[in-house]
Amino acid sequence: MDVFLASRFTYQSRSNWRKILEEGKILVQGKPAKPSYSVKEGDEILYLPGESFEPPILTDFKILYEDSRYIAVEKPGDIPIHSAGRYRKNNLTDLLEEDPRFEKIYTIHRLDRETSGVVVFGKDSEAASKLSDLFSKRKVNKTYISYVWGSFPTRLRAKGFLISDPSSLIRKKRKFVSENSFQKLETPEENPETCETTFRKIGEGMLQGVPFSKVYCFPKTGRLHQIRATMYSLGFPLLGDKIYGKDEGAFLEFIEGKDPDLISKLGMNRQALHSSSLIFVHPFTGIKTKIRSSLPEDFPG
Structure with a gap:
């Protein structure tokens, strides 16, 4: 049971799920289950969490842009956009709505929890809908570092498809395949997502005796884990990436409740991906709007 829960609900490590099971907070068919219980098809599993404590987050975000319809925030590299998993109140949307200046904030697009940089919210549903439409029609120019x-x-x-990665022990991991490679797959995926990203190297250096590159990323599409999965599949994993980094064992240790040395294993404590700018034509004013975010201090020089 503990293995099943840790692989299916990765916001808790296996050791944490084991502790929760030992506390009698997981019921199967209405009865407390032990960590060693073998999950069977048709089991009804109920989780009774009781009081829980959320992980600490970085709250030093700042406002980059604001008008009557939108607000753009510089997101730190350790805070989710919205409520998910262990982060119920410790997320950027809830923290913004606690500010008396903002009655209600509407999500338009998302960044992964460890991705820093520019994120835009709508101040009303119409504003959010109009800018969201620009994102979906690929009329927002996005630049990442x-x-x-x-x-x-x-x-x-890199133009091709994102598909699941059956070779990985991480269930949610994806991989990029080029258009030509996709046609040659023996068992093609039923619903692959098209994706396209252009890359340009802008610097290089050495870390732990190994070369690294600083790269501009210009995603044309906006798929889940698009840049991270593409870079990994091309043979250039991101520094600090637990899932798509050079050692996915760091993520497996993490969900097991261990404390892996991320600096020595991955080069950084979090994935080195930063949303540096967004450019779009303002849906209400018609003015070309560019919002920039400076490179975080925890990135290499």
């Missing part, structure tokens, strides 16, 4: 292991090409365009 990433740091990856290896000597990246000067320029590269």
Whole structure:
């Protein structure tokens, strides 16, 4: 049971789920289950969490842009956009809504919890809908900065598909395959997502005796884990990425409740991906709007 819960609900480590089971907070068919219980098809599993404590987060976000319809925030690299998993109140949306200046905040797009940089919210549902439509129609120019292991090409365009990665022990991990490679798959995925990203190297250096590259990323599409999965599949994993980094064992140790040395294993404590700018034509004023975010201090020089 503890293995099943840790693999299915990764917001708790296996050791945490084991402790929860030992406290009698997981019921199967209405009765407390032991960690060693073998899950069977048709089991009705009930979780009674009781009082819980959320992980600490970085709350030093700042306002980059604000008008009557939108607010743009510089998100730190350790806070989720919205309520999910262990983060019920400790998330950017809830924290903004606690500010008396903002009655209600509407999510338009998302960044992964460990991705820092520009994120825009609507102040009303109409504003959120109009800008969300621009994102979906690919009329928002997005620029990210990433740091990856290896000597990246000067320029590269990756167009293809994102599919599941059956070779990985991490259930939610994805991989990028080019259009040509996708046609040659023996068992093609039923619902692959198209994706396209252009990359341009803008710097390089050495870390732990290994070369790394600083790369601009220009995603044309906006898929889950698009940049991270593409870089990993191209052979240039992001520094600090627990899932798509050079050692996915760090993530497996993490969900087991261990405390892996992320600096030595991955080069950073969090994934080196930063949303540096968004450019769009304002849906209400018609003015070309550019919002920028400076590179975080925890990134390499």
